[in-house]
Amino acid sequence: MSGRAGSAAPAQNGGPAAAPERSPSLTQGYDLACKVMLLGDSGVGKTCFLLQFKDGAFLSGTFIATVGIDFRNKVVTVDDVKVKLQIWDTAGQERFRSVTHAYYRDAQALLLFYDITSKMSFDNIRAWLTEIHEYAQKDVVIMLLGNKADVSSGRVIKMEDGESLAREYGVPFMETSAKTGMNVELAFLAIAKELKQRAVQQPDEPRFQIQEYIESQKKKSSCCSFM
Ligand SMILES: Nc1nc2c(ncn2[C@@H]2O[C@H](COP(=O)(O)OP(=O)(O)OP(=O)(O)O)[C@@H](O)[C@H]2O)c(=O)[nH]1
Numbered sequence: 001m002s003g004r005a006g007s008a009a010p011a012q013n014g015g016p017a018a019a020p021e022r023s024p025s026l027t028q029g030y031d032l033a034c035k036v037m038l039l040g041d042s043g044v045g046k047t048c049f050l051l052q053f054k055d056g057a058f059l060s061g062t063f064i065a066t067v068g069i070d071f072r073n074k075v076v077t078v079d080d081v082k083v084k085l086q087i088w089d090t091a092g093q094e095r096f097r098s099v100t101h102a103y104y105r106d107a108q109a110l111l112l113f114y115d116i117t118s119k120m121s122f123d124n125i126r127a128w129l130t131e132i133h134e135y136a137q138k139d140v141v142i143m144l145l146g147n148k149a150d151v152s153s154g155r156v157i158k159m160e161d162g163e164s165l166a167r168e169y170g171v172p173f174m175e176t177s178a179k180t181g182m183n184v185e186l187a188f189l190a191i192a193k194e195l196k197q198r199a200v201q202q203p204d205e206p207r208f209q210i211q212e213y214i215e216s217q218k219k220k221s222s223c224c225s226f227m
């Protein structure tokens with residue numbers, strides 16, 4: 001399923017983000033629904049990342065910038081819980097910002113992208129985080145992603161630079177490639193797992209550590225890719 005919206009009521013910042021919505025029955029095919037937004041400069045690869053996750057395909061060739069905002073749904077299973085991710089793909093271009101701001105408030109998770117071949121997209125991450133703090137809910141899950149990691153010759157941002165920026169803001173981080181699919185599914189699964197844990201967690205249970213989960217899964221996939 002996909003949708004598009006060009007305008008919406010202005011967002012207001014405030015209390016906690018709407019809790020992930022629990023499905024009243026399994027007839028809808030999921031147990032929990034979560035809204036995830038993809039953010040970052042135009043051209044960093046948000047739409048390709050979503051298409052890779054949804055359809056397992058990469059669109060190379062002409063770059064068609066997203067206009068306004070669009071969404072796709074995908075259900076993933078984490079620990080036997082079916083989580084429906086409603087993923088909002090936003091336009092990175094400045095002229096659409098007022099449209100996309102209106103959607104921040106309902107989002108439970110934000111994937112914030114830069115392009116490892118674009119210093120400007122990396123430098124703009126601080127401005128994106130300022131916008132996020134202004135428009136999104138305080139407990140929104142944020143993940144920083146350095147996309148286009150498949151490009152080796154055009155790299156201008158080192159992995160350590162991404163790691164240290166993420167550490168500074170206390171957000172999980174990984175490099176990804178919408179082209180090869182590297183860490184695409186892991187990014188969404190980690191978000192789904194975090195949101196599922198928040199929905200079902202008992203107060204005395206230890207908190208789910210999203211960065212630790214990412215590191216353990218990254219190691220697993222690199223170990224298994226040699227087998
Ligand atoms: N090599 C490589 N190219 C990529 C990758 N992801 C996206 N691209 C290319 O980068 C360009 C921009 O990708 P999009 O996904 O359309 O960018 P976007 O972030 O959605 O841009 P806006 O919609 O304007 O915000 C396209 O030409 C893609 O083919 C990637 O992981 N690796």
Ligand SMILES: [Mg+2]
Nearest residue numbers: 046047065066
């Ligand atoms: Mg796009």
